[in-house]
Amino acid sequence: MNEQLFKQLTQAKQASRHMMTMNTQSKNQALIKIAQALKDHVLEIINENQKDIEHAKASGMSDAMVDRLLLNEDRIVAMADDVLKLVSLDDPVGDIIREIKRPNGLLIKQVRVPIGIFGIIYESRPNVTVDIACLCIKSGNVCVLKGGKEAMHSNRILTKLMREAIKETLPVDCVQLIDYGGREMVDELIHAYGYVDVVVPRGGAGLIQHVVQNATVPVIETGAGNCHLYIDKEADLKKAIDITVNAKIQRPSVCNAIETILVHQDIAGTYLPLLYEAFHERVDIRGDSKVQKIIPCQLATLTDYATEYDDYIVAVKIVDSLQEAIEHIYQYSTKHSEAIITENQDTAHMFLNSIDSACVYHNASTRFSDGGQFGFGAELGISTQKLHARGPLGLFEMTSYQYKIYGQGQVRE
Amino acid sequence: MNEQLFKQLTQAKQASRHMMTMNTQSKNQALIKIAQALKDHVLEIINENQKDIEHAKASGMSDAMVDRLLLNEDRIVAMADDVLKLVSLDDPVGDIIREIKRPNGLLIKQVRVPIGIFGIIYESRPNVTVDIACLCIKSGNVCVLKGGKEAMHSNRILTKLMREAIKETLPVDCVQLIDYGGREMVDELIHAYGYVDVVVPRGGAGLIQHVVQNATVPVIETGAGNCHLYIDKEADLKKAIDITVNAKIQRPSVCNAIETILVHQDIAGTYLPLLYEAFHERVDIRGDSKVQKIIPCQLATLTDYATEYDDYIVAVKIVDSLQEAIEHIYQYSTKHSEAIITENQDTAHMFLNSIDSACVYHNASTRFSDGGQFGFGAELGISTQKLHARGPLGLFEMTSYQYKIYGQGQVRE
Structure with a gap:
């Protein structure tokens, strides 16, 4: 594995252990701070985004694509407001899905827990960086983001601001950006079995098929809509x-x-x-x-x-x-x-x-x-596969569960 | 794709469409007939099993392994009784998980549905053939079974009896056995993306890792227990x-x-x-x-x-x-x-x-x-991954869901 990625994924793992135990209040506080940081640094974000825009124009990108890449004050404020909307959503972590009392006295609780580490591969629009990081934070997950090269400067400043904003509330390493290497880093990420719990490709059919055909990490397929x-x-x-x-x-x-x-x-x-x-x-x-x-x-x-x-x-x-x-x-x-x-x-x-x-x-x-x-408040994408989750992926669908079993010395006959 | 496998998977797909709409009564009736068929054909099963046993002994298989392979009257009756136990279990298909009424009048029902086609790769014990096929039947799924070569004769007779037993109640192709080819058929099956919805390797760490590292079909990992x-x-x-x-x-x-x-x-x-x-x-x-x-x-x-x-x-x-x-x-x-x-x-x-x-x-x-x-009645295995399902995989965990949305002409603003 690429040395820098290995380092980031090791930090992500540690962060994930802490994120699993974070309460709703801490996660919400972090989201509020992120929203504030985005609003406080509008000019800095626009400056960095301009570097991507100039590069895109120079490389002959279509106007429609350049527009997808563009961040202006309105869009940054809208992005911050979207983060604040997550605060009022129910935190699924800790929910008791089922409680089973067995004849032998065992009490089995099926409890909702974060999945762990999400690897997200996406293109162009830099607001995805903030959307996904904040969905992961609210659901107790860690994100490792692999954005497109065309949005590199924008993604860097957004990630930097988010990490700074949360540092007193959550483990900063719960938001990670892969801002080095090229397409080969996509392949490193989708092969990081044992480090990444799920990869979600967000992009065209080519990207999705590449990930499905090559990943050893479990994949959630999203977005193909005929x-x-x-x-x-x-x-x-x-x-x-x-x-x-x-x-x-x-x-x-x-x-x-x-x-x-x-x-x-x-x-x-x-x-x-x-x-x-x-x-x-x-x-x-x-x-x-x-x-x-x-x-x-x-x-x-x-x-x-x-x-x-x-x-x-x-x-x-x-x-x-x-x-x-x-x-x-x-x-x-x-x-x-x-x-x-x-x-x-x-x-x-x-x-x-x-x-x-x-x-x-x-x-x-x-x-x-x-x-x-659907009333889920926000989504990671629309799943078109049948395992794990189908349709809109909200906070609930970004979780797993665990059985906690309480006994008084029970052994199996 | 191997021609014979392609044919079977095409039949499996057709069968799956019908299985999705089968009611609980038909599925239970099929299970009862399977149990009866097993009890009615004890001698025939033992005869076929003896061919595997003789071959195993001749090839120097250990006594413990030969014992795992052995079917006798007691074991066949126990197998049939296990099938009957599935009859009394709740059918998860059709359950309404959530009902959401939106302010615009849309009614969204999240309904439990079968996953579709399970590819199961397993070794030795021929009772697995019946266990898994019947779990799949009860949950409305289709199974494509790739058992071990050492149990070939036993798996063949068991599959034949099951297919005959259900033919008047369910699409016979909902139970499929890959009884040709060698290890390369495992690779064909785990690459049958678009045909198989999930593969479940049941066996040693080597098999599981091989499947995880190479499958393009989604995998449920089971059974590694340190x-x-x-x-x-x-x-x-x-x-x-x-x-x-x-x-x-x-x-x-x-x-x-x-x-x-x-x-x-x-x-x-x-x-x-x-x-x-x-x-x-x-x-x-x-x-x-x-x-x-x-x-x-x-x-x-x-x-x-x-x-x-x-x-x-x-x-x-x-x-x-x-x-x-x-x-x-x-x-x-x-x-x-x-x-x-x-x-x-x-x-x-x-x-x-x-x-x-x-x-x-x-x-x-x-x-x-x-x-x-846990009170699930039966299980496909114990999942050690976080996506889809964790821990014991019962009938519920063998399903997916679908959103059925009822409107009166609603359009999006």
């Missing part, structure tokens, strides 16, 4: 159009936006013209040959159905039954979020019970798949 | 000795037996002679130099502290404080089970809050770390 909307023959057309527009273009770049619309053939003739009217100037529609007979659009390919556009593009397919819609989703879904629009409760029931995705909606937009919208 | 018993200065001596004897030699070959005893220096002079009396003819004691001054024993090395003997051997170390005991455990524990013997509640509290293992005991034997002993 989401589907099925318009049933018994759909309410107004709900159908409102939800389609919201799920596709309220914010197309995010993982809970829809990518494919499946339309029952019996309603296609009325729904598709309304869709075309709502979309045609804003969204590139790609339909199958049956769709093309109703509205003008490009022909959709199989690749379209498999693509998470995250953009103003949508694939549309006409299906002859609920079953065909379910089969299509089964084949192409990334198991993130899917929705059905129908007034028929039995059809809705069948859909919700047949779709194996983290979130399945009846008559609502897939855009609600979000920690904030 | 467990510790700490005898505090305020221990009740009778409890201390009873629990030591039980935790070490009631069944030394299992993962929840203790391997190291840590003794506070203030009680070593009275405890160790009693330990010696209880153990000296049955257990090979390896102590540090301070222990050697009190009782005759071999000198313990650092390797001893790191070893899971699973045998009539124990390492003993004298510590000068609770803190030293905690540090030792922190360094050597596999995070399975540890216990403290003390009458001081504060000391117990400190120990239970500082030890980061799946199960931590106060005044009870570590031998209780077991699904049956």
Whole structure:
């Protein structure tokens, strides 16, 4: 292992042992101090961020990407306010999940505990540095952050300010930044079995697949969202159009936006013209040959159905039954979020019970798949795997549990 | 991917979709039929098992190992009875974990669902084939079993009987055996990302490490148990000795037996002679130099502290404080089970809050770390990792969850 990483992970381990026993008050105090430090050092943060921005512009980064990287006063204050929101959230650590009294008198308590050390691999947006560090602090975990090179100066100053802010309240080493080396440090981190308890890749499909294929540390996969909307023959057309527009273009770049619309053939003739009217100037529609007979659009390919556009593009397919819609989703879904629009409760029931995705909606937009919208207050990401946690990862999902067993001398027969 | 495996995993996927929607009654009926089939075919099973036994003997397998492989009438009936015990256990599938009503009227139900497809890699004992298949059936999962070559004939007949028994009730492909190829099939299975939802290696440390280091499919680690018993200065001596004897030699070959005893220096002079009396003819004691001054024993090395003997051997170390005991455990524990013997509640509290293992005991034997002993009825193994599930893996721990969200046309602002 890289020597510097080894040193940091050893410090992280020590910090983790202390974090496990920190009470809610100390963790909240640390969060309040971090928020204050961010507000107190706006200019310093902007100065450091400017170095990243200049470098990004010089290297020809697109305007959209430069904007993702940018920190200004408003964004820094918003970041600090988000930290303060964590203070009022329930601390899951110490919660008793189950209490079992055995016939032999043993009392078994299943108690929520922090997981330990999170390795987070992410790109661009420097606010992620603060978001994740503070989620980890509140849940009693330690974070080892591997941000993108493009945000190096911003991540450094943010980490420095956070560590200084918490130093009298928590072990400073609970926030660690890997600010050296290149892509090879990602590989070091995902192979740090025994040091890191879980790695969470936050980024594009390439990064996620690289981590899944190579990590020896357990992984939580987040964010791949090829989401589907099925318009049933018994759909309410107004709900159908409102939800389609919201799920596709309220914010197309995010993982809970829809990518494919499946339309029952019996309603296609009325729904598709309304869709075309709502979309045609804003969204590139790609339909199958049956769709093309109703509205003008490009022909959709199989690749379209498999693509998470995250953009103003949508694939549309006409299906002859609920079953065909379910089969299509089964084949192409990334198991993130899917929705059905129908007034028929039995059809809705069948859909919700047949779709194996983290979130399945009846008559609502897939855009609600979000920690904030679920009432979790904040989130680490949206899990698309089945082990450990599915869907929005809030503070609860960032914990594990332990059995504490109380006896009076019991031995096993 | 191996062609035959690809075929089986494709069938497994189809079976999994049906298993997800099977009701408790169908699953229980299948279990009852399996139990009956085992009892009805005792001779056939014994005949097939004899082929494995003869082959094992001819290849020079030790008597103890041959015994692990052996199936006789008693064992087959016991196996069938274990299957019947699963019938009365609660089916976790469909349980509503949480219900969240949002201010916008959305109703979010967090519902327990099967995980999907379990890949299980195990050795020797053919009863595991039936245990695991039936746990998977009851929890709505599909199993793909990769048993050891030494039990091939036994595993084949058991799988055949189970598939025949369930065929009118459940999709037969929910029980799959990989009965071809050698060790390379283990590697195929642990790389079947997208086909298998989780792999569980059940076997020695070598197998577990191989799977952890190489799998792309998520892994649940089970069974590594370097467990510790700490005898505090305020221990009740009778409890201390009873629990030591039980935790070490009631069944030394299992993962929840203790391997190291840590003794506070203030009680070593009275405890160790009693330990010696209880153990000296049955257990090979390896102590540090301070222990050697009190009782005759071999000198313990650092390797001893790191070893899971699973045998009539124990390492003993004298510590000068609770803190030293905690540090030792922190360094050597596999995070399975540890216990403290003390009458001081504060000391117990400190120990239970500082030890980061799946199960931590106060005044009870570590031998209780077991699904049956916890009241779970049966178990897949004991997890020593922190993601997903820790400690005994019962039916609940073999499930995931899904969010079902009910709206009336809600869109995101």
